[in-house]
Amino acid sequence: MMISSDLEGVLPKEQIKHHDGKQHILGNGGAQIIEVLSEEEISKVLAYAHKYEKTVNIISGGTKRGYGGTLEQADILLSLAKYSGIVEHSVGDLTLTVKPGTTLKEISDELAKKGQRLALDTPWPEHATIGGILSANDSGPKRLLFGSGRDLVIGTRIVYADGRVIRTGGKTVKNVAGYDMNKLFIGAMGTLGVISEITIKLRPLPKFEGLTLLHFQDGKAQDMRDFTVRILDSMMEPVSLEVLMPPLSEKLTGKRTYTLAIAFEDREKAVIYQENWVKENLPESVEYTILHEEEAREWWERFRHIGPNGHDDDENEANTQAAFKIGSNNLDVIPSLEAAESLALEFNVSVEGHGGAGHGISKVFVKGFPEDIVSFSKALRANVEQKRGYVICTHAPYAIRGTIDAWGEKPGYFPILEGIKLANDPKRILNRQRFVGGI
Structure with a gap:
């Protein structure tokens, strides 16, 4: 029509x-x-x-x-x-107001001129826009210290399904009394309204950056887990504690091992002190690589260009791409990635993945035939749910998304979600069937 x-x-x-x-x-x-x-x-x-x-x-x-x-x-x-561009940058207040179509790279490049940054390290920054990142509440490994978009947004303007415009929050960091309405729209996949403007907290660029890569040999998963607990219990302040599966580690470090990527950002002396603590407390037989400044930044730039990006999906069924987000107890990240590795062999798909041993969010990227990806996804979900975690499909061709069941079973609080949807969009016109339970 x-x-x-x-x-x-x-x-x-x-x-x-x-x-x-x-x-x-x-x-x-x-x-x-x-x-x-x-x-x-x-x-x-x-x-x-x-x-x-x-x-x-x-x-x-x-x-x-x-x-x-x-x-x-x-x-x-x-x-x-x-519909992109910076509306207002309050350098002194460390806040930014921006339109939703602005890419993360555009934002980062502009803020860097003033020695500031938006502390979101989501993938594909040259394509990903701030509106999409927040609608999916996407994040990267550094959410361990900085949080996700839900933690950084202080104000939005929202266009409701009937065209009405509302403002939530404000333009100063301390502006919320009662329920923070921003959180209602962040992660709702655009089903409650269209974000038309965002005000978000900023941070200064780090004075010094370090990245320590710890390579654990086969059969040493318990050593990695124990060391992770030790560093979390210490006075150290890592920006990331990201576990890399062997195929991804080989691509990014040249070593096909389970690798723990520990980032520190602070004054140079503070970073070196923490890196020395890591070296002094390492289990035996663990190899390590330390990168500083530009080398560390280049490594993270390569890291942010793994997995599907919505622009390079192959029509060849043998190269079908899918991506899964696993939420679990942070100490279940390693067994979840090990399960993904084992299931990939069982169902004849290739898999790369990583997970935050400090925050419990893992991402697994899969390639193979559609029917094998579907079987893999069902087995992975069953495995993770045994430990009270969840699996969401964050990328798959339309032809198999319904079979995969992107969001899994409806949660117990689904009636609340549905009630909010009907209150905001009673005719269900916005991103219909895009969110949990077909909302």
């Missing part, structure tokens, strides 16, 4: 494009693609969609296109990719 002349009268025709007929391998598309350039345009499009009950999918950088969603195509694909 074509967009009516009512909407063409609201937006310039060049911002409305009709689908070319070929479905995207990841789905989550739209019969019409509408590019918005302002909050007012977002509001007008949603008011139209609400009035005529048109479904709306939301996209920006496209890195989350394979994340959830059993509706292949909505009536409208709302693109925020051109």
Whole structure:
């Protein structure tokens, strides 16, 4: 169905494009693609969609296109990719207000000029936009010390499904009394409203960066676990305690072992002191590599370019890509990754993965035939759930997402989620079937 002349009268025709007929391998598309350039345009499009009950999918950088969603195509694909840029940078207050279509790289490059940064180390920063990162509450290894987007956002502007605009939080760090409404929208996968502006806390660039890579030999998982407990119980302040599976370690370090990547960021003397503590307390037979400053930054840059990015999925079924997020007790990260390694052999898929031994979030990237990936995912979920963890599929082609069951079974609190959805979007037009339980 074509967009009516009512909407063409609201937006310039060049911002409305009709689908070319070929479905995207990841789905989550739209019969019409509408590019918005302002909050007012977002509001007008949603008011139209609400009035005529048109479904709306939301996209920006496209890195989350394979994340959830059993509706292949909505009536409208709302693109925020051109609604980008910094609104306000308060250098003294260490806060930034930015539009959702701004990529993490654009933000980082601009902040670096003032010696500041946004402490989010999510993958593919040149593609991933701040709106998409927050909608998925995505994060990286350094969430151990800095937290996720949910911990950093202090204010948003939200366009509801009927076009109304609200503000949550504010533009100062101490602004919340009572329930923090920001948290309602972060991680909701765009199902409750469209984020049109974000105010977020910043940090100074680190004075010195160090990365210690500890290589544990086969059969030494308990040594890695014990050492992780020891460093967490110490006075050390690691920025990351990331466990790398052997295939990923080989790609990033040249050594096919389970590797623990420990980052420190502080004054140079403080970093060196902590690195010396690590060396002095290492179990026997553990090899280590230490990188500083530019070498450490280059290593993390390579790390941030692993896994699917929403732009390079292969039509060849043998190279089907999928990604899974595991949430577990932090000390169950190592056995969860070991289980993924073992199941990959059983189901004939290749796997790379890493997990935070301090925060309990792991990511596993899989390649293989679709039917093998589905079998792997079901076995992995069963294994992790035995330890009261969870598995979410964060990337898969549309053709197999429904079979994989991206979010798993509905949680016990699902009626609350559904009630919030119906209160915010009673006609279910926003990112329909994208979130937990088909919300």
